[in-house]
Amino acid sequence: MNALIVAGLLLVLLGVAYQSGWSRSRGLVTADGVKIHSRPQYHGSFVAIWAMVPTLVILGLWAWFGGGITRDYTVSLIPTDIMTSLDQVGLNAAIARIGALASGYGVTGDSPAWEQAAGDALRSFQMLTFVGVLVLALVAGGAALVYARSRIDARLRARNAVERVINLALLACSAVAILTTLGIVASLISEAFRFFTFIHPFDFFFGTVWNPNNAGSAGNWGSYGLLPLLSGTLMITAIAMLVAVPVGLMAAIYLSQYAAPRLRAVAKPMIEILAGIPTIVFGFFALVTVGPFLRDMGNLVGLTINATSALTAGIVMGIMIIPFVSSLSDDILNQVPRTLRDGAYGLGATQSETIRNVLLPAALPGIVGAFLLAVSRAIGETMIVVLAAGNAPVLRGSPFESVATITVSIVNQLTGDTDFTGPQSLVGFALGLTLFVITLGLNVVALYIVRRFREQYE
Amino acid sequence: MTDTLSTTRQASIERTQRIRSGLRRRHMGEAIFRGLGLAAIVLALGFVALLFVDVVRKGVPAFTQSNLHLVVNFDPELLKVDPAPAPTAFASQAEYNAASLKWQRDVAMLNWNKVVEASLRAAAPAGFDIDSKQILTIAETDARHDIRELFVADPSLLGQTVDVDVLASANAANWIKGNIDRSLGDAQQQLSAPARALIDTFVENGTISNGFAWSIFTNVDSRAAPASAGLLGAFVGTLWMMLIVIVLAVPIGVAAAVYLEEFAPKSRWTDLIEVNINNLAAVPSIVFGLLGAAVFINYMHLPISAPIVGGLVLTLMTLPTIIIATRGALLGVSPALRQAALGMGASRTQMVFHHVLPVTFPSILTATILGIAHALGETAPLLLIGMKAFVASVPLTPIDQATALPVQIYLWQGNENRNFFEPRTAAAILVLLAVMIVLNGVAIYLRSRLEKRA
Numbered sequence: 001m002n003a004l005i006v007a008g009l010l011l012v013l014l015g016v017a018y019q020s021g022w023s024r025s026r027g028l029v030t031a032d033g034v035k036i037h038s039r040p041q042y043h044g045s046f047v048a049i050w051a052m053v054p055t056l057v058i059l060g061l062w063a064w065f066g067g068g069i070t071r072d073y074t075v076s077l078i079p080t081d082i083m084t085s086l087d088q089v090g091l092n093a094a095i096a097r098i099g100a101l102a103s104g105y106g107v108t109g110d111s112p113a114w115e116q117a118a119g120d121a122l123r124s125f126q127m128l129t130f131v132g133v134l135v136l137a138l139v140a141g142g143a144a145l146v147y148a149r150s151r152i153d154a155r156l157r158a159r160n161a162v163e164r165v166i167n168l169a170l171l172a173c174s175a176v177a178i179l180t181t182l183g184i185v186a187s188l189i190s191e192a193f194r195f196f197t198f199i200h201p202f203d204f205f206f207g208t209v210w211n212p213n214n215a216g217s218a219g220n221w222g223s224y225g226l227l228p229l230l231s232g233t234l235m236i237t238a239i240a241m242l243v244a245v246p247v248g249l250m251a252a253i254y255l256s257q258y259a260a261p262r263l264r265a266v267a268k269p270m271i272e273i274l275a276g277i278p279t280i281v282f283g284f285f286a287l288v289t290v291g292p293f294l295r296d297m298g299n300l301v302g303l304t305i306n307a308t309s310a311l312t313a314g315i316v317m318g319i320m321i322i323p324f325v326s327s328l329s330d331d332i333l334n335q336v337p338r339t340l341r342d343g344a345y346g347l348g349a350t351q352s353e354t355i356r357n358v359l360l361p362a363a364l365p366g367i368v369g370a371f372l373l374a375v376s377r378a379i380g381e382t383m384i385v386v387l388a389a390g391n392a393p394v395l396r397g398s399p400f401e402s403v404a405t406i407t408v409s410i411v412n413q414l415t416g417d418t419d420f421t422g423p424q425s426l427v428g429f430a431l432g433l434t435l436f437v438i439t440l441g442l443n444v445v446a447l448y449i450v451r452r453f454r455e456q457y458e
Numbered sequence: 459m460t461d462t463l464s465t466t467r468q469a470s471i472e473r474t475q476r477i478r479s480g481l482r483r484r485h486m487g488e489a490i491f492r493g494l495g496l497a498a499i500v501l502a503l504g505f506v507a508l509l510f511v512d513v514v515r516k517g518v519p520a521f522t523q524s525n526l527h528l529v530v531n532f533d534p535e536l537l538k539v540d541p542a543p544a545p546t547a548f549a550s551q552a553e554y555n556a557a558s559l560k561w562q563r564d565v566a567m568l569n570w571n572k573v574v575e576a577s578l579r580a581a582a583p584a585g586f587d588i589d590s591k592q593i594l595t596i597a598e599t600d601a602r603h604d605i606r607e608l609f610v611a612d613p614s615l616l617g618q619t620v621d622v623d624v625l626a627s628a629n630a631a632n633w634i635k636g637n638i639d640r641s642l643g644d645a646q647q648q649l650s651a652p653a654r655a656l657i658d659t660f661v662e663n664g665t666i667s668n669g670f671a672w673s674i675f676t677n678v679d680s681r682a683a684p685a686s687a688g689l690l691g692a693f694v695g696t697l698w699m700m701l702i703v704i705v706l707a708v709p710i711g712v713a714a715a716v717y718l719e720e721f722a723p724k725s726r727w728t729d730l731i732e733v734n735i736n737n738l739a740a741v742p743s744i745v746f747g748l749l750g751a752a753v754f755i756n757y758m759h760l761p762i763s764a765p766i767v768g769g770l771v772l773t774l775m776t777l778p779t780i781i782i783a784t785r786g787a788l789l790g791v792s793p794a795l796r797q798a799a800l801g802m803g804a805s806r807t808q809m810v811f812h813h814v815l816p817v818t819f820p821s822i823l824t825a826t827i828l829g830i831a832h833a834l835g836e837t838a839p840l841l842l843i844g845m846k847a848f849v850a851s852v853p854l855t856p857i858d859q860a861t862a863l864p865v866q867i868y869l870w871q872g873n874e875n876r877n878f879f880e881p882r883t884a885a886a887i888l889v890l891l892a893v894m895i896v897l898n899g900v901a902i903y904l905r906s907r908l909e910k911r912a
Contacts, residue, residue, distance in 0.1 A: 106550025380742020
């Protein structure tokens with residue numbers, strides 16, 4: 001209700017300010033043809049910006065500090081003899097009761113006279129401060145409006161001023177991207193360092209046992225060795241690459257070199273559909289279809305394959321990455337100049353010889369870049385592994401067994417309702433930092449290679 | 459002389475033969491290579507087909523639900539409770555609410571299972587031998603809540619008889635749909651023999667009928683009553699998050715792209731920003747979840763499990779995509795347009811906002827929709843900010859506890875009642891995929907329309 005009133009008044013102020021600037025500007029135009037620097041809508045925007053800034057500053061200050069001031073006032077309403085008998089919980093309850101009385105909702109049970117009086121006083125205080133702040137804000141806005149309006153004349157460079165404000169707003173928006181990176185780095189590093197105050201970095205990075213004691217206390221935290229998770233991650237990534245790179249690369253080669261335009265027009269978007277499917281769907285597919293299928297196949301040939309294993313997760317992750325590899329490779333193959341290919345044909349090479357001996361070597365750096373980007377995606381992938389890899393953080397070499405990865409352990413250790421006081425939850429940030437550094441390294445190298453590759457043929 | 463001639467001829471014949479045989483080998487290699495390429499395409503498309511067929515085959519049966527048509531008698535013998543309090547009898551709103559809550563508690567304390575049981579027995583053939591516990595397994599456990607709520611909403615029902623449709627229990631639905639092997643012995647069945655016989659009787663006499671499972675769309679999640687678990691809460695949670703993403707990510711992303719592409723001085727600083735944004739686009743999504751947990755929840759104390767935090771995290775995740783796409787679109791605008799605008803005396807800002815940006819509108823719109831579709835399916839970061847909590851209500855504001863569609867899929871696939879929840883999970887996936895296909899379709903349609911006009 002109050003918020004609606006404020007929003008409504010702000011809109012009215014905005015409209016009035018813009019209109020008054022605009023009309024004043026229109027008034028400057030006279031028959032003798034004075035040159036006016038800015039067009040009327042810039043004068044309008046100029047006045048509107050001037051009017052809005054002080055208003056918003058005052059309202060913002062009140063939004064920030066108002067709650068505390070109201071609370072202090074409420075506390076001062078409670079008589080001192082009662083005040084001394086209240087502990088923290090009782091005080092909060094008393095404040096809530098007074099607030100309920102002030103809002104007219106009322107309270108249950110007997111209400112002492114001082115409580116009623118405090119409720120009435122708080123109600124008038126709230127009314128007074130609300131109206132007071134609103135009036136103050138509007139007066140400040142109005143004064144700024146009048147001042148800005150008085151500055152309008154033919155030579156006022158309103159357009160430049162307005163454009164400067166727009167520029168600043170744009171700059172602020174692009175700073176968000178930087179702030180995000182800074183936020184990620186700062187939160188990961190600070191929380192990871194807190195983790196390292198519990199567990200020695202050496203035990204974390206080179207430990208071979210992952211067995212966090214989630215109910216543990218000081219001296220009995222459990223073991224937090226990264227190596228079982230890292231080996232699981234790398235195993236799944238390797239399997240995924242064994243699936244995705246041959247299929248993705250050959251599909252890209254066929255689509256860009258052999259396929260008739262009509263087949264290409266159909267097949268390319270179809271493969272890209274795979275890229276748009278949420279990873280949780282792949283995880284479900286792996287869990288209920290691929291896993292049992294692999295287990296049955298294993299039984300047929302006498303192998304024991306767990307339904308949830310590195311193999312299951314790896315194969316499905318490979319399927320997920322196929323469109324990523326194929327569309328990146330497709331771009332890169334298309335960037336190799338025609339002249340190289342025509343030269344090979346001129347020497348009598350067949351199409352596949354041209355592709356293998358000329359096209360692929362020329363495109364190799366770009367394809368390596370694409371490969372590295374795909375590896376980085378596989379390492380950071382979460383949901384498929386959470387559902388289909390079995391979550392068994394044990395150091396072992398068989399792809400037919402259940403494994404756990406870095407991402408799975410982050411999900412298991414951090415559920416959102418932790419207070420980040422023990423290594424059990426903080427380890428999530430140490431794992432996140434490891435993940436971030438690995439993927440960042442891969443991305444930087446890959447993007448550098450791809451960029452160099454592009455420049456080479458430009 | 460003739461000797462050398464014959465040797466040359468000999469050599470040339472040999473060479474031709476060598477080339478011939480080599481050519482055959484080379485053409486074979488060509489065919490094999492080509493075949494491998496085709497096989498890769500077939501394999502990739504086969505995976506798409508397999509995935510869709512699998513999910514559809516598993517999910518479609520879950521869109522049928524078994525309804526139980528009961529005639530409920532609000533018997534005053536079973537329902538001994540004071541009349542509901544009237545609002546006029548109390549001094550303040552708070553007093554009335556307290557009295558009303560107390561009355562509702564009293565109503566809840568009544569044994570509504572007795573009412574459900576009486577209705578089930580009324581529908582069963584006379585003299586059917588089944589005990590109370592067994593007969594109650596036929597109706598879903600929240601049937602008694604549904605009937606109680608009818609009474610709370612209208613206390614004058616006491617003593618009357620009303621037709622009520624409730625859901626058959628998940629086990630009953632499994633039995634009816636044949637999700638469980640009917641030939642298994644009693645020990646492996648989840649329902650007792652009399653209950654199974656009564657269900658079959660009910661199906662024959664029309665007390666139980668199958669219908670489209672609207673409950674998937676109109677109910678919130680439920681643990682105690684699996685048959686009535688629905689997606690509404692998750693759907694609204696997703697809607698809130700997408701709203702936040704649209705309101706924040708699109709303007710900020712476009713503005714950032716405009717600044718970087720049109721206004722920023724080309725310097726090492728902007729190079730750094732560019733590298734930074736490209737890397738941000740490739741950072742694993744789970745890292746954004748860590749950022750959300752550390753900054754939004756732990757530092758800013760925003761509420762856990764709330765769509766506002768989820769929306770902010772997804773916004774940060776989507777921003778790089780939108781920035782990169784918008785920059786690409788701005789780069790593609792022909793220099794002639796810019797020069798024409800500048801030549802007519804427009805300022806740089808006017809040139810960008812009046813001429814360049816409108817031309818890029820179709821591409822920005824498409825990129826935005828695709829970015830939102832991507833955010834819609836994202837699960838991992840949401841798990842870290844507590845959105846995997848069990849929430850059985852519709853989030854009315856963005857600071858209420860909520861979950862999201864993909865997280866609901868994650869929660870359902872982990873449910874112990876696999877016979878019932880595997881189809882239901884697949885059904886939820888179908889709903890998610892349907893939303894994504896609609897979004898992608900809209901993107902393609904808008905792009906083709908707007909590009910034609912431009």
